Amino acid sequence: MFNVILTLIRGRAFDAEQAFIDRNAVPLLAQQIRDAASAIQSARRAVAIAVAQNEQEKSQHAAVAGRIADLESRAVAALQKGSDELARQAAEAIAQLEAERDASEKAQAQFTQTIGRLKATVQASEARLQELQRGERLARATAQTQKLNAVCDDNSGLATLDEAEETLARLRAYQGRCEIAASTMKEMDAASRQTAIVEKLANAGFGAPLGPSADDVLARLRARMNSAA
Template identity: 85%
Template sequence: MFNSILTLIRGRAYDAEQAFMDRHAVPLLAQQIRDAADAIQSARRAVAIAIAQNEQEKSRHAVIVGRIADLETRAVAALQKGSDELAREAAEVIAQLEAERDASEKAQAQFTRTIGKLKATVRASEARLQELQRGERLARATEQTQKLSEACDDNSGLATLDEAEETLARLRAYQDRCEITASAMKEMDAANRPGIVIEKLASAGFGAPLGPSADDVLARLRERMNSAA
């Protein structure tokens, strides 16, 4: 039973760890990429140092080869003049220089192999880093898109748009009803006013006119004119 509990605890701890990794995958990826970029930069520096050391070794090798050639020329001259002892001293130095020359050549060969491997590693690592950086940009864009999608799907946020549209529709319907009601009330008020009804009847020729007409005014002016004559 105790072992089962421990196993369950480890299982839940693993699930929690994986859930944590999933939630923070993007910033974790970004930090890992920065660490990888730093490591690649260190590898570049290592390549540069190896190249510089190899160039120094080449210069040293050239000096050694030059000294050997010079001593050989002088040793031959000593032998030609019978100075065997001096020639022997020169030969001993030449032997030492040749050992140093051989060691320098081995060092150069090792540097060349190491530099080649380091350059290949750096090139491959740079390609992988660029791919990771492109992947990180895509992951960030996807994360932002998902956040926007979640915001659009969140009823507590954008769902108020539906409510606002319904409110606007009710408001417009209410305003239309108010306008229709006001117009109908005006018509009913007009129909219920006696003066307005009498005016309509008089205008239609039913009953005495409510005021003088143009014909009445002309008739009155003619009558005044005839009386004056």
């Protein structure tokens, strides 16, 4: 008997909790949407910072490349005039700059991958947020309509039937919205997973790459050095 009483208490507590959530579903949804919008805004700022850092890295890379080219021309001139010691010093400086250049190229490749991933995440999140905002507007309109119907109730002898019909209609509408929302979220999740699979396949070498890689850049530089030699 004691277990039955405990079960009944838990059941009533659960029903009360669900009823409280249902009564406050609209403001709860609004706050959740505001929290999601704030998170998306933070993600946008992260993308902007990554893009700015990548542009800075590109500028530094260009400066290093210019210094390498200048030292190479000076080293060649020193060799032509028999200044082997100066040419060797220039070669050591060139080697250090080339290591710095290679590190910059790797950093740019990492920035490119990170930026692409962040942009895809932000775009998918924005689409989901817009769907939620549309659902919130619909929910608010429905709530206002329900309040208006309650005020306009004529309290006639058939009020019980009217109320029961309205309750059933609200229940069906609520269940319909839940099904639509669940279906929409599944579609969005499927699209996000497809994007992630494409990225994984591209990174594994299956199909066209989604962006330049450090290996491609290094291969191009080696080819240019070989052709110059």
